[in-house]
Amino acid sequence: MSFQPGILEVKLPAWMEDFLLGRVTCIASIRDRMSLVIEAARLNVVQGTGGPFAAAVFETESGKLVSLGVNLVVAGGMSILHAEMLAFALAQKKLGSYDLGRRDLPAHELVTSTEPCAMCFGAVPWSGVSRVITGARDSDARNIGFDEGPKMSTWRSELEKRGISTLCDVEREAAAQVLLDYSLQGGKIYNSREP
Amino acid sequence: MSFQPGILEVKLPAWMEDFLLGRVTCIASIRDRMSLVIEAARLNVVQGTGGPFAAAVFETESGKLVSLGVNLVVAGGMSILHAEMLAFALAQKKLGSYDLGRRDLPAHELVTSTEPCAMCFGAVPWSGVSRVITGARDSDARNIGFDEGPKMSTWRSELEKRGISTLCDVEREAAAQVLLDYSLQGGKIYNSREP
Numbered sequence: 001m002s003f004q005p006g007i008l009e010v011k012l013p014a015w016m017e018d019f020l021l022g023r024v025t026c027i028a029s030i031r032d033r034m035s036l037v038i039e040a041a042r043l044n045v046v047q048g049t050g051g052p053f054a055a056a057v058f059e060t061e062s063g064k065l066v067s068l069g070v071n072l073v074v075a076g077g078m079s080i081l082h083a084e085m086l087a088f089a090l091a092q093k094k095l096g097s098y099d100l101g102r103r104d105l106p107a108h109e110l111v112t113s114t115e116p117c118a119m120c121f122g123a124v125p126w127s128g129v130s131r132v133i134t135g136a137r138d139s140d141a142r143n144i145g146f147d148e149g150p151k152m153s154t155w156r157s158e159l160e161k162r163g164i165s166t167l168c169d170v171e172r173e174a175a176a177q178v179l180l181d182y183s184l185q186g187g188k189i190y191n192s193r194e195p
Numbered sequence: 196m197s198f199q200p201g202i203l204e205v206k207l208p209a210w211m212e213d214f215l216l217g218r219v220t221c222i223a224s225i226r227d228r229m230s231l232v233i234e235a236a237r238l239n240v241v242q243g244t245g246g247p248f249a250a251a252v253f254e255t256e257s258g259k260l261v262s263l264g265v266n267l268v269v270a271g272g273m274s275i276l277h278a279e280m281l282a283f284a285l286a287q288k289k290l291g292s293y294d295l296g297r298r299d300l301p302a303h304e305l306v307t308s309t310e311p312c313a314m315c316f317g318a319v320p321w322s323g324v325s326r327v328i329t330g331a332r333d334s335d336a337r338n339i340g341f342d343e344g345p346k347m348s349t350w351r352s353e354l355e356k357r358g359i360s361t362l363c364d365v366e367r368e369a370a371a372q373v374l375l376d377y378s379l380q381g382g383k384i385y386n387s388r389e390p
Contacts, residue, residue: 122313158345
């Protein structure tokens, strides 16, 4: 059939390679893990490759950086390309498993510059991570016009019920500043149809 | 950096091309649209390429088939590869827009063989479709051990609030039969950790 190619591909921005080259690949402190993610979100805007969001998967104990994703909705032309989704997919590709919580693997965590939207929240239990660490709040994203979607207000306890712990507001100010800067420079607010 | 390739790619199963070749590309009736999707879910199991789920994007008025996705979580090694996510991504790639609801495009709808899980539900508002049509219910998937995740019980009204209509239980029996057959033949139930 002519209307659908046999392959779906997403190219990561070229700057990400430079950004990661030469960085320490194990980061002990949670704040430093978040700072790396926030810096990636900032660069995604500066480089003009996407929205002000980034997320990474780390090994919880060692702090080893497994994958880094940035928001590529506009650049990649697909609405599912949120930073968290890319971080999950890249980590799973690297480890050769759709389940980062597989018993023979070390525990993994998601570090995301802003609380996950409804979609990314729903993706968390399937990913296999056992901890979610967030920077800016939903409200910080909503403040600049982004819509986080129909997400349960009890999202943290829903994850906890599934054995996934949460740690929020880590470097929140710095994370929220990236959102604000994006807004001030007139960054595109996509998917902002009001419910 | 060595630990992350610059590209993420997902290959669609080879049988999908044959399946779609020679089919009518515009399908008037909603039941017939669903039947095509259910047949794809069945074939995904028969061909051994994934879980018993399929989803498609159609133009609502013309019934033109825009994209077809199947569950590739195990085959593709990524937890985000639910049928709905692929259907959205493929349709958006085809139309060159991350927003299927863009004003210069005809209205689009998602036809999915089983009610969306928490992640796919959250992905619906970002996709731009204005209607969601489902076959089997959450409970049919749960009956064979699949977990639909922490999804709002009010998911239909949440979509309606955003201008997205829903139509459920279309060809539910046939859709549920595919789930049952998968279970009876011992198909893998992944992501079945209990909350």
